[in-house]
Amino acid sequence: xxxxxxxxxxxxxxxxxxxxxxxxxxxxxxxxxxxxxxxxxxxxxxxxxxxxxxxxxxxxxxxxxxxxxxxxxxxxxxxxxxxxxxxxxxxxxxxxxxxxxxxxxxxxxxxxxxxxxxxxxxxxxxxxxxxxxxxxxxxxxxxxxxxxxxxxxxxxxxxxxxxxxxxxxxxxxxxxxxxxxxxxxxxxxxxxxxxxxxxxxxxxxxxxxxxxxxxxxxxxxxxxxxxxxxxxxxxxxxxxxxxxxxxxxxxxxxxxxxxxxxxxxxxxxxxxxxxxxxxxxxxxxxxxxxxxxxxxxxxxxxxxxxxxxxxxxxxxxxxxxxxxxxxxxxxxxxxxxxxxxxxxxxxxxxxxxxxxxxxxxxxxxxxxxxxxxxxxxxxxxxxxxxxxxxxxxxxxxxxxxxxxxxxxxxxxxxxxxxxxxxxxxxxxxxxxxxxxxxxxxxxxxxxxxxxxxxxxxxxxxxxxxxxxxxxxxxxxxxxxxxxxxxxxxxxxxxxxxxxxxxx
Amino acid sequence: xxxxxxxxxxxxxxxxxxxxxxxxxxxxxxxxxxxxxxxxxxxxxxxxxxxxxxxxxxxxxxxxxxxxxxxxxxxxxxxxxxxxxxxxxxxxxxxxxxxxxxxxxxxxxxxxxxxxxxxxxxxxxxxxxxxxxxxxxxxxxxxxxxxxxxxxxxxxxxxxxxxxxxxxxxxxxxxxxxxxxxxxxxxxxxxxxxxxxxxxxxxxxxxxxxxxxxxxxxxxxxxxxxxxxxxxxxxxxxxxxxxxxxxxxxxxxxxxxxxxxx
Numbered sequence: 059x060x061x062x063x064x065x066x067x068x069x070x071x072x073x074x075x076x077x078x079x080x081x082x083x084x085x086x087x088x089x090x091x092x093x094x095x096x097x098x099x100x101x102x103x104x105x106x107x108x109x110x111x112x113x114x115x116x117x118x119x120x121x122x123x124x125x126x127x128x129x130x131x132x133x134x135x136x137x138x139x140x141x142x143x144x145x146x147x148x149x150x151x152x153x154x155x156x157x158x159x160x161x162x163x164x165x166x167x168x169x170x171x172x173x174x175x176x177x178x179x180x181x182x183x184x185x186x187x188x189x190x191x192x193x194x195x196x197x198x199x200x201x202x203x204x205x206x207x208x209x210x211x212x213x214x215x216x217x218x219x220x221x222x223x224x225x226x227x228x229x230x231x232x233x234x235x236x237x238x239x240x241x242x243x244x245x246x247x248x249x250x251x252x253x254x255x256x257x258x259x260x261x262x263x264x265x266x267x268x269x270x271x272x273x274x275x276x277x278x279x280x281x282x283x284x285x286x287x288x289x290x291x292x293x294x295x296x297x298x299x300x301x302x303x304x305x306x307x308x309x310x311x312x313x314x315x316x317x318x319x320x321x322x323x324x325x326x327x328x329x330x331x332x333x334x335x336x337x338x339x340x341x342x343x344x345x346x347x348x349x350x351x352x353x354x355x356x357x358x359x360x361x362x363x364x365x366x367x368x369x370x371x372x373x374x375x376x377x378x379x380x381x382x383x384x385x386x387x388x389x390x391x392x393x394x395x396x397x398x399x400x401x402x403x404x405x406x407x408x409x410x411x412x413x414x415x416x417x418x419x420x421x422x423x424x425x426x427x428x429x430x431x432x433x434x435x436x437x438x439x440x441x442x443x444x445x446x447x448x449x450x451x452x453x454x455x456x457x458x459x460x461x462x463x464x465x466x467x468x469x470x471x472x473x474x475x476x477x478x479x480x481x482x483x484x485x486x487x488x489x490x491x492x493x494x495x496x497x498x499x500x501x502x503x504x505x506x507x508x509x510x511x512x513x514x515x516x517x518x519x520x521x522x523x524x525x526x527x528x529x530x531x532x533x534x535x536x537x538x539x540x541x542x543x544x545x546x547x548x549x550x551x552x553x554x555x556x557x558x559x560x561x
Numbered sequence: 562x563x564x565x566x567x568x569x570x571x572x573x574x575x576x577x578x579x580x581x582x583x584x585x586x587x588x589x590x591x592x593x594x595x596x597x598x599x600x601x602x603x604x605x606x607x608x609x610x611x612x613x614x615x616x617x618x619x620x621x622x623x624x625x626x627x628x629x630x631x632x633x634x635x636x637x638x639x640x641x642x643x644x645x646x647x648x649x650x651x652x653x654x655x656x657x658x659x660x661x662x663x664x665x666x667x668x669x670x671x672x673x674x675x676x677x678x679x680x681x682x683x684x685x686x687x688x689x690x691x692x693x694x695x696x697x698x699x700x701x702x703x704x705x706x707x708x709x710x711x712x713x714x715x716x717x718x719x720x721x722x723x724x725x726x727x728x729x730x731x732x733x734x735x736x737x738x739x740x741x742x743x744x745x746x747x748x749x750x751x752x753x754x755x756x757x758x759x760x761x762x763x764x765x766x767x768x769x770x771x772x773x774x775x776x777x778x779x780x781x782x783x784x785x786x787x788x789x790x791x792x793x794x795x796x797x798x799x800x801x802x803x804x805x806x807x808x809x810x811x812x813x814x815x816x817x818x819x820x821x822x823x
Binding site: 328331332336337340374377378381410413417418420421423424425426427428430431432434435437438439442445446 | 642721724729738800801
C-alpha cells in the first residue's frame, strides 16, 4: 500500500510539475483529473470577486499540495508532534532518524487512504510485501525530501508575523536538524517537482495511463484530500501495481500508520485486530502448546493469514500473555482501580450485596453513557451525510443549469428566435451564473423534500435563529461556503421573481 | 463553558495513561489564529496554501495519534474480552455446583472478583467510545473555526475523511460492549428487592465514584450533556440538546456536587 501511495505521490507531482507548479494558481492550468470539488466551483463562478478567487485558488493549491504536507512531515518528526507531551515525543523522535522518515513522510496519506481499507478488507494489499520489495529506492528521495522540506519549513516559519512559542521551538529544533539556509519559496516548488520527476519508476508509466482515466484520478485525489470513494475502485483499477502483492483474506483489515509501532522496525503498518482473527490466533497458540510455549514464528505459520507479519503476531502474543497471567492487570491502572474499590469496600461495606449493588449502579451509568454515545455518533454521521448530499445536489443542479444556459446560448447563435432572445437577455441580465445556481438551489430544496424537512426539523429543534427556511437550507448546503451563500441569500428574492418571470 | 475548557476537564478526569492521547485543541486553535492573521497581513497566494497544508498536516498527525491509540486499545479489549469469558467458564467449571471442586465460598469470591473486573472492563470500553467521540467533536469544531476564520472550504471534505477513520468507526467496540453487557447480566444475580437495594447501592456507588472509571464515566456524561446545550453558534451541523432522564442522579455523583446525596 505504501508503495502505491508513494508512486501516486510521485506521479501526481509529475503531472503537476510538468505544468510548472507555480503557474497552477492560474485557473487555466486545471486539468480534468483534479478533484471534483474545486473544478465545478471554478467553472461555475468565473466572475467571482477577488476574495473568492483567492479562496478557490487556495483550495486548488491545497489540493495539489497534499504530498507537500507529507514532505514537510518527513523532516518534522519534531515539528509535527511538538504538541504532544514528552511520552508522545519520544515515539516521534524515532521517526526523525533517516530510515524512518519516509514512513512519516507518508503519514498523512496513509492515514487517509488506508482508512478506507477498514470497511473493505478484501481488496487490501499486503503492506509487508510492499515494504520489503522496495527498500532502496526510497533513499535518494529521502535526502531530497529532507533538504527541500527544511527550506519549506523555514519559509513557512518566516511567514507569520507574530511568532508564538511553538514557532520558536520549531526553529530551534529545526536548526538542530537541518543546517541549510532559506530558499525562496518559488524555487522550492520547482526543485521539489523536479526531484519527483527525477525519481521516476519503471512502473509509473502505468500510472500515467491509469491516471488518464478520470475516474481513477478522481478517486486517487479524493482519497488524498477529500472524502474518499470506496477504495475498491482505487485498488482494483490498478492491477499492474498489484502483481507482487497478495490479496488479504477476508478476516484481515490492516491500516498503515507509521506512528503505530515503536519497536524500531521500519515498515510496520498497524493491524486492526478483529475477534475472528484473535480466535484464529488463539487456536494457533493452543496448537503450539499454550501462550508460554508458542513462538511468534510458529503462530504466524499456523495462522496462514495473508498480510499478517511476525511483528503483529509478536506484539499480540505479548498482550495475550499479559492478559492471561495477570488478569485485568494488563493496564497498570486497573490494579490501582481495584485496590481503591477494595479498600473502600472493606472499610465501609458489610455485605457482598451492597458491593454488587454499587457495581450495578456503575453499570447503569456506563450503559447510559454508551447509549448516548451511540446516538450521538449516529447523529453526527447523519448530519455530515446530509450536508454532503445537499452539497452534491447543489452542484449537480448548478452544473445542469449552466449546461442549459450554454445550450440556450448556442441555440441563440443558430437561430434568431426572438423568444429565445428575450429569455437569453433576461437570463443574462437578471440572473448571473451564481444567482442561477441559487435558483436551482431552490429547485433542489423543493425537490429533495425529505432531507430538507429533516434538516428543518433538526434546525428547529436547535432553535435556529433564522426564520427563513430557504436561507437555512442554503446555509446547510455549504456550511463553510460563506461568500457564495451570502450572495445567494441576498439575491434570493430577486432570483425567485426572475424565475417566475421566465417561467 | 467553551469546548476547550470542557475538553481539559475531561482530560483531567480521564485515566492517566490516556491523558496525552486527546486532541490538542488549544494548540490547533492557536494555529488557526496564526494562519488567519498571517494571511491577512501577507495576502500572497502561496502563503495561504502552505498554511493550509500545514494545518492539514497537523490535523493528520492528530488523527494518526487517535488511530494508533484507539486500535491498540481495541486490540487489548478483544483479548481481554475473550479472557474474561474463559475465566468465567473456568470458575464455573471448577467451583460451581457441577464443577470439579465445588465450593460455594470460593465460587462467590471468584464471582465477586469477576463481576468487578467485568464492570470495569465494560466501563473502559465505553470510555474509549467517549474518547473517540470527544476527539471527533473537537476536530469538527476546529475545522469549523478554520473555515470561518480563513474562508476556506476545508471542513466538509475533511470531516468526510475523518468519519472513515478507524478511531471513529467504533462498531467493533460497540459490539464488544453489548456482548459484555450480556455476559454481565448472566453473571449478576437477579434483582429481588429493587427499591431498597438501589438505595443502598447508591450510597456505596457514591463512595465508589471516586474511583477512576466510574468517575470518568460520570464526567463524560455530564460533559456531553453540557456541550449540547444551546450555544451561540448553533447551526445546521450542531447536535440537539441531550436530555438524560437521571441527570440529577448523575450530577449527584460528581465530587463537590451541589446536589446532596441521599
